[in-house]
Amino acid sequence: MALAPLTAHASGDASAAAVHFLGSVLVTMAAAFFGFYAVRNLRLNRLESQGPFWRYLALVGAAAGLYGLLGVAGTVVRSRALTAFGHGALLLCIVFLAFSMREVYYNSALAPPPEDRQFSLDTLRRIEAGFVVVIVVEWVAVLLIDQSVVAQLVKGLGSVAFAAYGLVFADKLESLARGTSLDTLRRHLLPVLVSLGGLGVADLGVVAGASPVVVQAVESVFVVLVAGFLTTATIRLQQNVEGLSPR
Numbered sequence: 674m675a676l677a678p679l680t681a682h683a684s685g686d687a688s689a690a691a692v693h694f695l696g697s698v699l700v701t702m703a704a705a706f707f708g709f710y711a712v713r714n715l716r717l718n719r720l721e722s723q724g725p726f727w728r729y730l731a732l733v734g735a736a737a738g739l740y741g742l743l744g745v746a747g748t749v750v751r752s753r754a755l756t757a758f759g760h761g762a763l764l765l766c767i768v769f770l771a772f773s774m775r776e777v778y779y780n781s782a783l784a785p786p787p788e789d790r791q792f793s794l795d796t797l798r799r800i801e802a803g804f805v806v807v808i809v810v811e812w813v814a815v816l817l818i819d820q821s822v823v824a825q826l827v828k829g830l831g832s833v834a835f836a837a838y839g840l841v842f843a844d845k846l847e848s849l850a851r852g853t854s855l856d857t858l859r860r861h862l863l864p865v866l867v868s869l870g871g872l873g874v875a876d877l878g879v880v881a882g883a884s885p886v887v888v889q890a891v892e893s894v895f896v897v898l899v900a901g902f903l904t905t906a907t908i909r910l911q912q913n914v915e916g917l918s919p920r
Contacts, residue, residue: 689889690748696896697744703903704741708734710910717914722780729773730910736766737903744896757816760828760873761809767832767869768805770862771839775801777855778842804835825880832873839866858913861906868898 708731715727743759746752779794808831812824843863847856872895878888 689886689893692893693889693896694745694748696893696900697741697748699741699900700896700903701738701741701745703900703907704734704737707903707907707910708738710907710914713914714910723777726773726777726780729769729776732769733766733773736762736769737899740766741900754816757812757824760824761812763869763873764808764812764828764831764835765805767835767839767866767873768801770866770869771835771842772801774839774842774846774859774862774866777859778846822880825876829874829877832870836866836870836873858906858909861902861909864902865899865906868895868902871895872899 711727711730711734715724715731718724718727740759740762743755743762747755747759775797779797808827812827816824840863843859843866846859872892875892875895876888878891879885
């Protein structure tokens with residue numbers, strides 16, 4: 674079974690493809706501003722421990738922007754490669770956002786001391802790197818052998834797993850950062866993480882037997898949600914830059 678994109682070519686619904694195209698454009702633009710302000714925060718940041726957090730957010734912007742660009746191209750050109758790399762960019766976006774939550778939790782001044790942690794930060798980083806490598810290798814193999822069901826399962830299960838991983842650390846962080854600017858930013862990033870997870874798992878509906886038109890419509894909704902939530906998070910990043918900038 675070929676790995677074909679759910680576009681007007683695949684679903685036969687030109688209006689749904691048009692919505693997906695517009696959503697992809699919005700994601701690209703929102704991601705560009707999000708990444709820009711994440712980099713600005715990184716440069717103005719005075720706490721070395723928060724550096725990895727801002728770098729991960731900059732990578733979120735880059736991955737989301739790439740996903741948006743590939744989505745735009747995918748609505749115009751029927752390409753298995755575009756679809757595969759678009760799915761990969763989506764997974765990386767979720768991964769980087771989840772890792773940012775973990776990073777800021779472990780570097781919080783109120784986090785449990787190293788001796789009380791079940792896993793050290795370095796151990797978690799190695800485990801996470803292993804998961805990412807497995808996903809990349811498997812995704813390349815799926816692209817080469819052209820198995821769409823396997824590809825959709827990899828994307829769907831990977832999206833849910835990494836989004837859940839990020840939500841666990843976001844929940845742990847709530848009690849440590851409540852009332853701070855970091856907590857405000859965390860609240861803006863959570864809807865982005867949830868929407869990305871929903872977007873990643875949406876096309877499993879095709880595997881379950883749902884109509885491609887319905888699945889395309891659901892994906893388009895999540896794409897627009899991602900763009901909207903990235904925009905609100907960007908506003909918070911901009912406010913943080915203004916607070917860090919020298920007077």
